[in-house]
Amino acid sequence: EKQRTALARTLISDNPMVLLDEPFSSLNLGLKRKLWHLLKKMQREQGWTLLLVTHDLEEALLLGDDLSLIANGELVDSGPKNQVYCYPKTVSAACILGTENFLPGEFVGRSDGLCNFHCPDFPANLSVSASYPTLAGDNLDKLRFKLGIKAADIKLCRVDSAGAAGCCNIEAVLEKGRTATLVLRSKTSGLTILAEVSLKELIGHAPGNEVGIIISPDAIMALVER
Amino acid sequence: EKQRTALARTLISDNPMVLLDEPFSSLNLGLKRKLWHLLKKMQREQGWTLLLVTHDLEEALLLGDDLSLIANGELVDSGPKNQVYCYPKTVSAACILGTENFLPGEFVGRSDGLCNFHCPDFPANLSVSASYPTLAGDNLDKLRFKLGIKAADIKLCRVDSAGAAGCCNIEAVLEKGRTATLVLRSKTSGLTILAEVSLKELIGHAPGNEVGIIISPDAIMALVER
Numbered sequence: 001e002k003q004r005t006a007l008a009r010t011l012i013s014d015n016p017m018v019l020l021d022e023p024f025s026s027l028n029l030g031l032k033r034k035l036w037h038l039l040k041k042m043q044r045e046q047g048w049t050l051l052l053v054t055h056d057l058e059e060a061l062l063l064g065d066d067l068s069l070i071a072n073g074e075l076v077d078s079g080p081k082n083q084v085y086c087y088p089k090t091v092s093a094a095c096i097l098g099t100e101n102f103l104p105g106e107f108v109g110r111s112d113g114l115c116n117f118h119c120p121d122f123p124a125n126l127s128v129s130a131s132y133p134t135l136a137g138d139n140l141d142k143l144r145f146k147l148g149i150k151a152a153d154i155k156l157c158r159v160d161s162a163g164a165a166g167c168c169n170i171e172a173v174l175e176k177g178r179t180a181t182l183v184l185r186s187k188t189s190g191l192t193i194l195a196e197v198s199l200k201e202l203i204g205h206a207p208g209n210e211v212g213i214i215i216s217p218d219a220i221m222a223l224v225e226r
Numbered sequence: 227e228k229q230r231t232a233l234a235r236t237l238i239s240d241n242p243m244v245l246l247d248e249p250f251s252s253l254n255l256g257l258k259r260k261l262w263h264l265l266k267k268m269q270r271e272q273g274w275t276l277l278l279v280t281h282d283l284e285e286a287l288l289l290g291d292d293l294s295l296i297a298n299g300e301l302v303d304s305g306p307k308n309q310v311y312c313y314p315k316t317v318s319a320a321c322i323l324g325t326e327n328f329l330p331g332e333f334v335g336r337s338d339g340l341c342n343f344h345c346p347d348f349p350a351n352l353s354v355s356a357s358y359p360t361l362a363g364d365n366l367d368k369l370r371f372k373l374g375i376k377a378a379d380i381k382l383c384r385v386d387s388a389g390a391a392g393c394c395n396i397e398a399v400l401e402k403g404r405t406a407t408l409v410l411r412s413k414t415s416g417l418t419i420l421a422e423v424s425l426k427e428l429i430g431h432a433p434g435n436e437v438g439i440i441i442s443p444d445a446i447m448a449l450v451e452r
Binding site: 025026027028029030031033034037040041044055057058061062071081082085086094095096097098099100172174175176177181183194 | 251252253254255256257259260263266267270281283284287288297307308311312320321322323324325326398400401402403407409420
């Protein structure tokens with residue numbers, strides 16, 4: 001209530017620069033979304049500059065033009081939001097952006113616009129688009145990479161499918177409304193992988209079953225450790 | 227830091243019932259997701275009972291089996307999470323669950339397993355699956371309904387498409403990483419509608435353009451006012 005009043009007081013002043021520190025943190029999602037759009041509309045119409053501090057990624061992406069990521073009090077990355085969101089360069093940045101899976105990878109060479117990585121924990125080599133920002137220089141074999149993969153970018157397929165990057169056991173299925181998170185365990189390395197699928201894609205998959213996974217090179221982030 | 231220590235202290239005790247009040251609220255998304263899965267795993271393996279209070283819908287849906295919704299200190303709904311999440315009965319419940327669009331609707335009759343509603347603010351009549359929990363009784367014309375529609379359930383189409391429920395002006399396009407929210411204004415009533423689309427679906431749509439919208443009967447919630 002107090003938070004909403006403070007917010008309303010800010011909104012009716014005609015101050016052109018507004019600092020908001022977690023303004024929506026204790027509101028329910030519906031109310032939050034309504035206020036986001038109100039704020040965004042006023043920002044658009046009044047030309048306000050907002051500096052907003054938040055732990056809510058959807059809020060940051062919706063309201064911001066530029067995004068700065070902070071971890072342990074340190075600035076991890078900063079820039080236009082699409083650049084920062086789509087191409088994190090470090091494990092910390094990818095973690096703040098909600099990436100669930102990280103695999104150590106050694107650069108083994110380039111081919112056809114891709115950089116290829118050997119992943120000791122993973123049955124197949126993985127390839128990343130060579131245009132990924134961290135893959136521009138030479139001496140990539142000297143760097144320690146982690147490959148970051150969002151759970152939503154791991155697709156399920158048949159175990160014997162030609163494109164399968166690996167075969168996993170389904171350890172658990174966690175339904176969460178319109179989607180489900182699958183906890184997968186790689187059969188070769190024991191590595192745990194999280195995959196997020198729609199309820200439609202979930203059909204026919206149950207704990208204890210085996211499943212193949214497919215990961216597109218465009219969905220893999222080549223992250224450097226810091 | 228303090229929050230994480232308290233959580234760790236709870237997790238290493240072997241108390242079979244744990245109350246957690248916003249345990250993850252000031253953590254970044256990556257860390258949050260990691261801890262959700264750790265907690266879920268311990269819950270699965272140890273058979274813990276958790277009572278968790280949160281403003282984070284994804285957290286509630288992932289960790290909970292049952293979901294209770296509270297608005298203004300009042301219990302709004304309670305039950306198995308899929309039932310509560312997929313079939314909210316009131317505007318408050320749908321709002322807590324993040325529903326963005328609400329249209330007043332008058333029940334006008336049944337046909338082919340659907341209940342039909344006249345929406346004064348909307349160019350077309352809208353239909354809802356007759357199996358929706360609030361549509362079971364008689365005398366539906368005596369009730370005041372609001373039709374709830376999630377932004378993600380509004381699909382774009384050509385203005386002259388046969389299935390179009392209405393024609394809107396695109397007032398703003400708000401990109402937010404992998405999806406974008408479109409602020410649409412109905413050409414007939416001036417009503418604002420929010421639609422969430424993937425970046426692929428966004429191609430060819432820009433502020434100032436006209437667009438048709440399609441809403442499936444399965445995606446409309448018949449909500450009663452309280």
